Amino acid sequence: MEKVKVRLRPIVSNINLPVVIKTAILPGESVETLFIATQVGEIFYVGNGRMNTFLDIRSQIIKLGVAGGKYDERGLLGLAFHPRFSYNGLFYLHYSVAGTQGPGAFSTSGDGRDALPKFFSPDPCNPETLNLKWTNRETNFDHVDTVEEWTLQSTGQPQKRRTLLNIRRPFFNHNGVNSLNFSPETGKLVLTTGDGGSGYDPFHLSQDDMEIAGKIIEMDVNQQVFTMNPPVVTRFHELPEPIQRTLSVMAKGVRNIPGISYQRSYHNQFIKYVGQVGQDLVESIFSFVHYQPIPVTQLVQAYLMNAQQHNEGFINLGWRGWEGIFPTTLINDCSTNSSIEKKTIAYYDDAIKTLVKRLQPLTSYFHEDPRPGKFSGSALTGVQSYMGNSIPQLTGSVVFTDFALEDSTPPVSGTLAYTKVRADGQFNDYSIIDTQYNYGSESSFYVSLGSNMNQTRLFLGVYGSNSVNDYNKGTVFEIVP
Numbered sequence: 378m379e380k381v382k383v384r385l386r387p388i389v390s391n392i393n394l395p396v397v398i399k400t401a402i403l404p405g406e407s408v409e410t411l412f413i414a415t416q417v418g419e420i421f422y423v424g425n426g427r428m429n430t431f432l433d434i435r436s437q438i439i440k441l442g443v444a445g446g447k448y449d450e451r452g453l454l455g456l457a458f459h460p461r462f463s464y465n466g467l468f469y470l471h472y473s474v475a476g477t478q479g480p481g482a483f484s485t486s487g488d489g490r491d492a493l494p495k496f497f498s499p500d501p502c503n504p505e506t507l508n509l510k511w512t513n514r515e516t517n518f519d520h521v522d523t524v525e526e527w528t529l530q531s532t533g534q535p536q537k538r539r540t541l542l543n544i545r546r547p548f549f550n551h552n553g554v555n556s557l558n559f560s561p562e563t564g565k566l567v568l569t570t571g572d573g574g575s576g577y578d579p580f581h582l583s584q585d586d587m588e589i590a591g592k593i594i595e596m597d598v599n600q601q602v603f604t605m606n607p608p609v610v611t612r613f614h615e616l617p618e619p620i621q622r623t624l625s626v627m628a629k630g631v632r633n634i635p636g637i638s639y640q641r642s643y644h645n646q647f648i649k650y651v652g653q654v655g656q657d658l659v660e661s662i663f664s665f666v667h668y669q670p671i672p673v674t675q676l677v678q679a680y681l682m683n684a685q686q687h688n689e690g691f692i693n694l695g696w697r698g699w700e701g702i703f704p705t706t707l708i709n710d711c712s713t714n715s716s717i718e719k720k721t722i723a724y725y726d727d728a729i730k731t732l733v734k735r736l737q738p739l740t741s742y743f744h745e746d747p748r749p750g751k752f753s754g755s756a757l758t759g760v761q762s763y764m765g766n767s768i769p770q771l772t773g774s775v776v777f778t779d780f781a782l783e784d785s786t787p788p789v790s791g792t793l794a795y796t797k798v799r800a801d802g803q804f805n806d807y808s809i810i811d812t813q814y815n816y817g818s819e820s821s822f823y824v825s826l827g828s829n830m831n832q833t834r835l836f837l838g839v840y841g842s843n844s845v846n847d848y849n850k851g852t853v854f855e856i857v858p
Contacts, residue, residue, distance in 0.1 A: 378808040380750065381770045381795065385814040385837065385854035389428050392851040393417045395838035397555050398827025401458035404466050404529060409829055411836070413853055416452035416845060417441065418472065432527075432535045439473040439520050447844035450550040450574075451520060455557030459598070460564055466529035467538070469566055469598070471556045473546075477521035482511055482547035482575070495548070497575040498707065501721050511547055511573075511580040514611055518545045521609055522552055524568060526598060541596060542620070543609040544589055548574025551654075555636030555759065555825065562639070562647050565595040569651070571633035577656060577705070577723060578697040583630050584727070586676050587612045591696065593628040593637065593651065595670050614677045621677060625670035628692035630735065632656065632700075635825075638775065640762035640832070642666065648798060650775045652760040653694055653701060653738075657708060660757040661701035661738040662777055664798055668692050695735030698727030702741055702804075739775070740796040740807045744783050752792050752809060754779035759826025763795075765833035767858050771795055776810070776835060776856075778823040781843075790816060791823025791839070793856070812837075812856075819850075 388411070397414035403422075411423040418435035421428050434453065441449045455471030462468060482493055499506045511517075524542040527535050546552060551571030558567050572583040572591040583591025589611060602619045610616055613624070633654040639647040646666055653661045671691060678684075697705055705723045722728060742754050759778040763771045774795045781789040793810035816839075825838030834855060841850035 378796070378806065379770060380808050380811060381768065382811045382813055383768060383793075384857050385812050386857050387852055387854055388836070389413060389421070389423060389853045390851075391849045392421065392428075392853070393419060393848055394840050394845060395825055395851050395853050396452070396454060397456045398825055398836040398838055398853060399456070399458070400829040401468075402463040402830075404463050406463070411829075412456065412458075413838075414453055414456040415851070416449075416454075417848075418453045420453075420456060434470070434472065437472070437475050439475050439478060442844065442846040443478065447846055449845045450552055450554070452845070454522070454552055454554050455524070455568070457557035457559055457566060460559055460561075462529075467598075468527050468529065468535075469541075469557050470525050470527060471553070471568065472523060473552065474521045474523050479516070479518040479520060481517065481519050482573075482580070483513060483517040493575055493579060495575065497577060497579045499577055499579070499723050501707065501723060507724065508581075509579045511582075511611075514545060514547075517547075519548050519574070520546055522546055524557070524596075539603055540607055541598070541623075542568075542589075543607050544570070545609050545611045546573060546590075547580065550574040551633040553634055553636075555827075556634075558637050558639075560595065560639065561641075563595060564599070566598045567627070567637055568594045568596055569634045569637055570594065570631065572631060572696065578632065581697065581727075583632065583696050584693075584698075584731070586626070586629065587614055587680050589613060591629055591631040592626050593631060593634070593692070595625045595627055597623045613673045614680055616673070618674070621673045624673040626673065626676065626691070627668055627670050628694060630694035630696045630699075630731065632694075632696040635757060635759050638760055638762045638828075640764065640773075640775070648762070650739075650760050650762060651694070652757040652777060653696065654757050655744070656700050656705065657744065658703055658706060659701040659741045659743050660754050660779065661741045662757075662760055662775060662796065663694060663736050664739040664775070665692055665736060692736055693731060693734045695731050698724050698729070698731045699735055701738050704728040737804065739798060740805050742779070742794065742807060750809065752779070752794075753783040754792065755783045756780040758791070758824055759838075761826045761828045761835060762832050763828070763835055764831065765835075767833070768856070771810075773797060776826065778826045778837065780824065781820075781822050788816065788818055788820040790821045793823070793837070814854075824851075
């Protein structure tokens with residue numbers, strides 16, 4: 378594929394970290410409005426050539442930059458507008474709740490009760506590190522995430538309508554980002570959750586059918602289930618049955634995921650694109666058309682009866698046994714020769730169990746790649762389908778962003794790239810998109826990627842720092858020819 382050249386047109390500058398960028402039609406209007414949600418809890422919209430505040434919930438967001446240091450993956454993580462938002466004013470939020478800071482997750486091992494480090498790595502020579510359990514979850518957790526339904530009142534003021542889910546998270550990271558999107562196929566709200574955080578999914582949550590962590594979940598928000606204060610849970614069977622009936626699981630084996638993008642295909646079908654943030658080696662983009670969502674009530678019934686669930690059509694991204702196209706691998710220096718790296722399969726049994734069941738990536742890019750025309754990435758931060766004609770080389774492709782080039786010297790910069798689905802459905806390579814933009818002496822971390830409603834326009838969120846405590850360093854660009 379050819380290297381595409383584009384320009385970046387600044388739309389908004391000097392804002393906080395932009396995590397969600399999308400458009401919607403406001404009630405009473407006929408044209409789309411651009412909305413920008415920031416990690417600290419602000420939602421802006423751009424109208425009449427200026428930026429306006431739509432909603433400010435900063436006081437309801439957990440204090441950022443504490444558990445993870447200057448870098449943090451909590452905050453306002455998801456914003457989605459109901460398909461009939463212009464008529465009913467309904468929209469949805471996913472955020473980390475103020476006042477819920479906990480001590481972090483603990484596990485049991487041979488030595489008893491141990492606190493896990495912020496970024497855990499297993500030791501293949503110590504079996505106890507391969508089968509850890511998250512214990513005393515009610516007290517040993519990092520924070521609580523909530524998913525809420527809001528309504529835009531006739532006065533123009535947003536108001537919370539109900540809480541859909543309260544999820545207890547073991548660590549500060551891997552909570553998902555751009556985590557709420559509506560499916561044009563089913564009309565359901567899709568929640569993408571990470572595996573709970575730390576490193577290497579230490580509690581093996583992503584493959585466990587009962588765990589909410591590490592899943593792509595469809596939520597039927599048109600079922601009017603009003604539970605005033607849903608319990609704070611980590612597993613599906615802990616939810617009240619009325620809430621269980623609104624949920625189905627699309628996929629598991631998720632490590633961390635920057636949302637889901639739908640691309641209209643033939644016969645009114647849609648290609649679904651999801652990105653998997655890697656551990657040490659590789660970042661991956663997956664695509665699928667057909668899937669069989671499994672009702673949570675069915676999963677819970679199988680669990681309570683201790684029956685084997687036969688998940689025909691269940692999408693499995695393979696984590697933690699697989700990191701994209703590779704078995705999940707630890708890289709260590711050989712003790713006899715420090716210049717040689719020893720590679721060990723971290724979870725061999727998990728890799729074997731998911732070998733056949735897992736979905737193969739559409740494309741991958743690597744943390745080290747010496748090939749001409751490629752780049753060494755660090756973390757996938759956005760995946761969006763592009764169906765516009767203004768940049769014809771990209772029409773019908775999936776565009777993705779990487780946070781920052783690996784091991785680059787300051788000022789660091791993120792990267793844009795793209796790929797396409799091959800007719801034979803096989804693995805495809807990718808190509809870099811040259812933004813031709815000079816950021817000057819300041820770093821430019823690529824933190825988000827968004828589109829308008831029919832995917833004919835693309836928007837890029839850039840931040841001048843990797844610290845959530847460095848404020849007002851954000852810029853939102855439109856990607857133009």
